[in-house]
Amino acid sequence: MLGLSVFLAVMFLTAGPVLAQQKLNISWGGSTPGGMMYYLVGAAGTIITRELPQYNITQVSTGGSTENCKRLLKGEVDMGIVYGPHVYMALRNEGPFKNDPKGTMLRGISKAYEGSTYFVTLPGAGMKTMDDLKGKTVALGPPGSGTVFNSSNALRALGLLDKVKPRMMSFADAGRAVANRQIDAFAQSSAPAGSVIELSETKGAFVIPFSDGELEKVVSEYPFYYAGTMKAGTYKGVPPTKMPYLTVYWVGHERVPKKAIYDILKLVYQSKFKKQLADAHKGWAQMEPDTKRFIGLGAPMHPGAEAFYKEAGLWTE
Numbered sequence: 001m002l003g004l005s006v007f008l009a010v011m012f013l014t015a016g017p018v019l020a021q022q023k024l025n026i027s028w029g030g031s032t033p034g035g036m037m038y039y040l041v042g043a044a045g046t047i048i049t050r051e052l053p054q055y056n057i058t059q060v061s062t063g064g065s066t067e068n069c070k071r072l073l074k075g076e077v078d079m080g081i082v083y084g085p086h087v088y089m090a091l092r093n094e095g096p097f098k099n100d101p102k103g104t105m106l107r108g109i110s111k112a113y114e115g116s117t118y119f120v121t122l123p124g125a126g127m128k129t130m131d132d133l134k135g136k137t138v139a140l141g142p143p144g145s146g147t148v149f150n151s152s153n154a155l156r157a158l159g160l161l162d163k164v165k166p167r168m169m170s171f172a173d174a175g176r177a178v179a180n181r182q183i184d185a186f187a188q189s190s191a192p193a194g195s196v197i198e199l200s201e202t203k204g205a206f207v208i209p210f211s212d213g214e215l216e217k218v219v220s221e222y223p224f225y226y227a228g229t230m231k232a233g234t235y236k237g238v239p240p241t242k243m244p245y246l247t248v249y250w251v252g253h254e255r256v257p258k259k260a261i262y263d264i265l266k267l268v269y270q271s272k273f274k275k276q277l278a279d280a281h282k283g284w285a286q287m288e289p290d291t292k293r294f295i296g297l298g299a300p301m302h303p304g305a306e307a308f309y310k311e312a313g314l315w316t317e
Contacts, residue, residue, distance in 0.1 A: 023056040024260060029068035029080035030059055032142050034172030034195035036283055037064055037081040040112065043280030044268065051267055055260060064189070065146025065248070066096050073100045078256050081112055083146045084247040084297055085224040091298045096149065105254045107302035109261060111290035113190065113283040115248040116230055117150040118241065120196055121185040122178060123206045130158055130214055137165040139174035139186035147171075151187030154244060157221040158214055171195040179203045190248065191234050192282055200235040209241045218244045249294060250287075252302050261304025269312065292316045 030041030038061065045057035060077050062068055068080030069090050089095040090103030097103070119138065121127045127136065133155075141147030148168065155161040167174075167183060174186035175195030179202060188196055199205045207230065210218070215227040228245035232238070252261060267273055268287070277284035289309045291301055295317060301309070309315040 027077045029062045029077040031064040032170040036190040063142040063144030067144035082251045088297045108294040109250040113286040115190040118243045119208045123204045134163045136184035139167045139169040147189040157218040258304040265308040
């Protein structure tokens with residue numbers, strides 16, 4: 001009996017280092033290549049995995065916010081970049097989430113950035129206003145993306161949704177199709193986006209502005225948007241441009257361990273790594289807790305996020 005006990009004790013002590021070396025795999029939904037979320041997740045995942053070897057961040061290529069939220073609801077990913085309105089709707093089984101599990105498992109991690117919605121064409125294509133999209137072939141975004149949700153909402157509010165010829169395409173394919181004049185315009189959410197950068201630096205890009213009256217219509221119809229202006233220089237040759245905006249969050253599933261989220265936030269909120277993230281993609285320069293606004297959507301913050309923000313004096317409610 002004593003021999004067995006000694007044997008088991010030796011086995012446990014020997015296995016200890018092996019068990020300690022095991023990584024926690026965390027899947028993170030972004031978007032298709034060419035979309036902003038794809039590059040955000042890629043940049044952050046690389047830094048986190050490098051600096052915190054106990055965690056392995058795996059980027060999952062998805063359609064974007066809508067699909068990220070749906071996958072979180074079904075437990076298919078651990079984290080995702082998700083529009084604030086999608087969190088709100090998922091908790092109420094509304095809109096694209098009416099047939100999905102209720103979003104009670106969604107937990108806030110951080111604000112990622114403010115997301116804009118806009119339509120891009122070539123400078124010489126003759127489309128200067130939103131009304132000029134009538135009768136044109138327009139890529140609304142990849143299937144399952146937040147861009148389809150946003151672009152459809154904007155067009156619907158302006159009475160244009162049934163007046164365009166819609167296509168569902170990845171961001172990269174849509175940008176190339178506009179460059180090759182195979183379609184007239186494509187929708188994009190958030191900036192800067194790789195597909196628009198490529199177009200602006202090769203064939204040139206024209207971002208169609210929303211008028212004040214059009215923005216009022218969009219915000220009146222969908223109050224989770226607000227009017228904003230994309231800064232000059234976001235894309236080569238594109239001046240300040242008015243368009244609708246919303247808040248985009250880094251969201252986690254409740255099953256992700258508290259310690260994991262605490263460790264990750266403690267890393268990425270260090271000045272050194274915040275700068276690395278912002279250098280990798282400008283979108284991360286907007287990262288902030290934004291706890292009060294997220295909680296206002298109806299979902300709690302992740303316990304790991306709450307612990308870190310309170311410890312760092314960043315918590316507001």
